[in-house]
Amino acid sequence: MGEKNDRESAGISVRTHFREVTKMVKLAKGAKRQIQDYMLTRYACYLIAQNGDPKNEVN
Secondary structure: OHHHHHHHHOOOOHHHHEEEEEEEEEOHHHOEEEEEEEEEOHHHHHHHHHOOOOOOOOO
Protein backbone atom coordinates (compact mmCIF):
# COMPACT_ATOMS: atom_id res chain seq x y z
CA MET A 1 0.00 0.00 0.00
CA GLY A 2 3.02 2.28 0.45
CA GLU A 3 3.64 2.31 -3.31
CA LYS A 4 0.19 3.74 -3.98
CA ASN A 5 0.69 6.50 -1.45
CA ASP A 6 4.11 7.35 -2.92
CA ARG A 7 2.60 7.67 -6.39
CA GLU A 8 -0.27 9.83 -5.15
CA SER A 9 2.11 12.21 -3.40
CA ALA A 10 4.12 12.46 -6.63
CA GLY A 11 0.99 13.70 -8.42
CA ILE A 12 0.33 10.45 -10.28
CA SER A 13 -3.26 9.19 -10.20
CA VAL A 14 -3.21 5.59 -9.03
CA ARG A 15 -6.73 4.92 -10.32
CA THR A 16 -5.69 5.96 -13.82
CA HIS A 17 -2.84 3.46 -14.05
CA PHE A 18 -4.08 0.65 -11.76
CA ARG A 19 -7.71 0.13 -12.80
CA GLU A 20 -9.78 -2.23 -10.64
CA VAL A 21 -12.12 -4.39 -12.76
CA THR A 22 -14.52 -7.28 -12.33
CA LYS A 23 -14.27 -10.27 -14.67
CA MET A 24 -16.41 -13.34 -15.22
CA VAL A 25 -14.55 -16.66 -15.11
CA LYS A 26 -15.82 -20.07 -16.14
CA LEU A 27 -15.93 -22.77 -13.50
CA ALA A 28 -16.62 -26.48 -13.74
CA LYS A 29 -19.83 -27.64 -15.44
CA GLY A 30 -20.40 -24.27 -17.13
CA ALA A 31 -20.83 -22.22 -13.97
CA LYS A 32 -19.54 -18.64 -13.91
CA ARG A 33 -18.26 -16.43 -11.11
CA GLN A 34 -17.16 -12.82 -10.82
CA ILE A 35 -13.60 -12.15 -9.69
CA GLN A 36 -11.81 -8.92 -8.86
CA ASP A 37 -8.80 -8.12 -11.05
CA TYR A 38 -6.60 -5.19 -12.09
CA MET A 39 -5.84 -3.77 -15.51
CA LEU A 40 -2.52 -1.94 -15.77
CA THR A 41 -1.32 0.76 -18.11
CA ARG A 42 2.16 0.57 -19.63
CA TYR A 43 3.28 3.11 -17.04
CA ALA A 44 1.98 0.92 -14.21
CA CYS A 45 3.93 -2.03 -15.62
CA TYR A 46 7.02 0.17 -15.81
CA LEU A 47 6.61 1.17 -12.16
CA ILE A 48 6.26 -2.46 -11.11
CA ALA A 49 9.36 -3.45 -13.08
CA GLN A 50 11.38 -0.58 -11.61
CA ASN A 51 10.37 -1.55 -8.07
CA GLY A 52 10.95 -5.29 -8.50
CA ASP A 53 13.50 -7.34 -6.60
CA PRO A 54 16.94 -6.59 -8.12
CA LYS A 55 18.16 -10.03 -7.02
CA ASN A 56 15.83 -11.71 -9.54
CA GLU A 57 17.15 -12.14 -13.06
CA VAL A 58 15.04 -10.66 -15.88
CA ASN A 59 14.48 -13.07 -18.79
